[in-house]
Amino acid sequence: xxMTVKHHLTEPLLMAYAAGTLPEAFDLVVASHVSLCDSCRxxxxxxxxxxxxxxxxxxxxxxxxxxxxEATMALIAAGPAEEPAPIAVRDPVLPGPLVxxxxxxxxxxxxxxxxRGVKQAILxxxxxxxxxxxxxxxxxxxxxxxxHGGMELTLVLQGAFADEDDRFARGDVEIGTEDMEHTPVxxxxxDCICLAATTAPLQFKGLVPRMLQPIFRI
Amino acid sequence: MPSDNTAxxxxxxxxxxxxxxxxxxxxxxxxLFRHFGPRVRSYLMKSGASPTMAEEAMQEAMxxxxxxxxxxxxxxxxxxxxxxxxxxxxxxxxxRQQKRPEPxxxxxxxxxxxxxxxxxxxxxxxxxxxxxxxxxPERQQKLIRLAYFGEMSHSEIAxxxxxxxxxxxxxxxxGLERLRYEMSTKTV
Ligand SMILES: [Zn+2]
Numbered sequence: 001x002x003m004t005v006k007h008h009l010t011e012p013l014l015m016a017y018a019a020g021t022l023p024e025a026f027d028l029v030v031a032s033h034v035s036l037c038d039s040c041r042x043x044x045x046x047x048x049x050x051x052x053x054x055x056x057x058x059x060x061x062x063x064x065x066x067x068x069x070e071a072t073m074a075l076i077a078a079g080p081a082e083e084p085a086p087i088a089v090r091d092p093v094l095p096g097p098l099v100x101x102x103x104x105x106x107x108x109x110x111x112x113x114x115x116r117g118v119k120q121a122i123l124x125x126x127x128x129x130x131x132x133x134x135x136x137x138x139x140x141x142x143x144x145x146x147x148h149g150g151m152e153l154t155l156v157l158q159g160a161f162a163d164e165d166d167r168f169a170r171g172d173v174e175i176g177t178e179d180m181e182h183t184p185v186x187x188x189x190x191d192c193i194c195l196a197a198t199t200a201p202l203q204f205k206g207l208v209p210r211m212l213q214p215i216f217r218i
Numbered sequence: 219m220p221s222d223n224t225a226x227x228x229x230x231x232x233x234x235x236x237x238x239x240x241x242x243x244x245x246x247x248x249x250l251f252r253h254f255g256p257r258v259r260s261y262l263m264k265s266g267a268s269p270t271m272a273e274e275a276m277q278e279a280m281x282x283x284x285x286x287x288x289x290x291x292x293x294x295x296x297x298x299x300x301x302x303x304x305x306x307x308x309x310x311x312x313x314r315q316q317k318r319p320e321p322x323x324x325x326x327x328x329x330x331x332x333x334x335x336x337x338x339x340x341x342x343x344x345x346x347x348x349x350x351x352x353x354x355p356e357r358q359q360k361l362i363r364l365a366y367f368g369e370m371s372h373s374e375i376a377x378x379x380x381x382x383x384x385x386x387x388x389x390x391x392x393g394l395e396r397l398r399y400e401m402s403t404k405t406v
Pocket of ligand 1: 005033037038041
């Protein structure tokens with residue numbers, strides 16, 4: 001799958017994704033990157049195996065009543081929990097997990113204009129700790145100022161953007177922190193489409209960014 | 219058809235999961251439940267669930283193990299690892315009330331190694347990993363576990379263990395490095 005990814009997720013982020021401790025918006029960026037990156041996929045699988053070892057190693061409160069098994073058998077008899085069928089659309093720009101959140105391919109995205117051709121679409125996630133959005137930046141335009149003193153992950157899906165130091169193309173993730181100041185610009189060529197996850201500004205003093213801080217800085 | 223060879227190479231839990239998937243075998247499930255049920259419940263409690271909530275979520279997770287057993291692929295993950303992912307997803311759903319975005323499945327590709335070898339490799343890796351964790355100093359073991367229970371920031375872990383944040387980060391990293399070393403010195 002991957003040929004050109006240069007900017008990967010950090011090990012602590014991959015571990016936190018495998019452990020299931022990130023806000024949903026960040027999970028979405030990780031799942032999307034992993035869909036495009038075999039080495040990060042292998043790392044996630046490794047961290048899941050580590051989770052398996054942690055589970056196997058649990059030593060406290062291991063007593064179990066027969067009633068517990070009976071109740072579970074009753075649950076099983078009641079049938080599987082209803083789960084919406086995954087959307088089977090394959091899109092050349094949106095990886096599988098994003099197709100689920102958009103409800104289809106790129107043509108199903110409900111863009112809202114931010115002016116000068118820049119568009120965004122906020123993707124609904126189950127927690128307000130962090131927000132996920134798709135960004136559309138016409139080639140040659142500066143990236144909109146969407147950092148606001150929080151943590152941010154930006155995954156490029158189409159086109160590329162560059163700042164003074166680096167270039168980010170499809171599959172690359174830029175990891176931003178609040179004290180990062182730069183003005184990336186979308187390259188000429190294809191318009192740039194990115195998935196960005198940011199911590200909610202009002203919760204900056206709350207638990208989640210505190211939780212994420214070491215992950216971003218590690 | 220699995221040969222006798224496969225049957226003996228398969229570890230107990232893998233065999234039980236396959237019996238659930240292929241034959242809806244209730245006694246296989248009961249055996250799996252007695253081992254993993256309490257572990258999953260303990261994991262959920264460590265992750266911040268009350269005993270009642272943990273019991274309930276554990277039952278739902280184990281019911282999901284039954285219903286999803288056909289999705290278990292022993293060449294991709296060991297039984298323990300797969301059950302961990304089911305329990306983790308239940309935790310995200312029940313305790314954090316979030317959805318879990320999963321990566322796209324890799325397109326089917328011809329693997330260079332036969333399936334049976336892949337399956338044995340996954341089991342071996344899991345065993346080695348558990349042994350490797352057991353060899354880490356107690357403090358590193360504890361910190362790696364805490365990272366999986368979540369709901370605890372590094373600073374809260376600091377308060378709990380009395381270690382400064384910088385030390386914790388480097389201990390976790392050191393722990394991971396040692397694990398990787400342990401794993402790389404074993405031929406899987
Ligand atoms: Zn990667």
